[in-house]
Amino acid sequence: GIQVEQSPPDLILQEGANSTLRCNFSDSVNNLQWFHQNPWGQLINLFYIPSGTKQNGRLSATTVATERYSLLYISSSQTTDSGVYFCAGGYTGANSKLTFGKGITLSVRP
Amino acid sequence: DARVTQTPRDKVTEMGQEVTMRCQPILGHNTVFWYRQTMMQGLELLAYFRNRAPLDDSGMPKDRFSAEMPDATLATLKIQPSEPRDSAVYFCASAPGQTKPFSYEQYFGPGTRLTVT
Numbered sequence: 001g002i003q004v005e006q007s008p009p010d011l012i013l014q015e016g017a018n019s020t021l022r023c024n025f026s027d028s029v030n031n032l033q034w035f036h037q038n039p040w041g042q043l044i045n046l047f048y049i050p051s052g053t054k055q056n057g058r059l060s061a062t063t064v065a066t067e068r069y070s071l072l073y074i075s076s077s078q079t080t081d082s083g084v085y086f087c088a089g090g091y092t093g094a095n096s097k098l099t100f101g102k103g104i105t106l107s108v109r110p
Numbered sequence: 111d112a113r114v115t116q117t118p119r120d121k122v123t124e125m126g127q128e129v130t131m132r133c134q135p136i137l138g139h140n141t142v143f144w145y146r147q148t149m150m151q152g153l154e155l156l157a158y159f160r161n162r163a164p165l166d167d168s169g170m171p172k173d174r175f176s177a178e179m180p181d182a183t184l185a186t187l188k189i190q191p192s193e194p195r196d197s198a199v200y201f202c203a204s205a206p207g208q209t210k211p212f213s214y215e216q217y218f219g220p221g222t223r224l225t226v227t
Contacts, residue, residue: 031214041199041221048215096141096205096214097166100153
């Protein structure tokens with residue numbers, strides 16, 4: 001099956017800093033999502049981004065499907081951005097399954 | 111505000127007891143997933159359904175776990191008998207799938223935190 005690798009595994013930022021989170025896939029995907037798991041455990045949808053670039057406020061994401069990677073950008077980070085960020089991918093040709101990466105733990109300090 | 115709901119939110123039970131977790135997918139979504147999250151294994155897909163039919167349950171221990179969709183508004187995950195190693199957070203997710211608007215984007219419920227002592 002598809003392998004999903006996220007980097008870096010942990011990230012500590014000072015409030016106001018920018019960061020880039022990366023997700024690599026071992027095989028082609030056409031189904032890709034980024035999630036934020038908040039301290040209460042809820043998985044929040046950030047982006048559904050099989051290809052291209054999307055922006056939502058201080059967050060943006062870019063997926064380069066031909067090179068099998070996706071990037072999540074966080075600008076002007078806030079303490080509420082802390083948590084774990086997951087990317088998940090799959091190929092919809094046969095099914096809708098998503099394989100999750102291990103996550104990136106982000107801590108934003110005031 | 112459409113969302114996936116799960117009950118119970120927390121469950122503590124003794125080893126050997128039956129556990130039933132319930133999920134109500136977003137109305138109109140035809141694809142439903144069950145995931146399990148543990149510190150060691152991360153997020154793992156257990157099973158999923160499309161139009162109430164099970165498509166893949168290869169991630170599920172068959173001897174003790176079972177998943178069903180009695181109707182389009184209810185998905186259940188049962189563990190019988192439960193074991194301490196089943197302690198985890200169980201998430202349900204739903205996606206529009208091939209119903210309009212056409213999308214594979216998954217939306218997660220709040221999860222059921224299961225503790226088996």
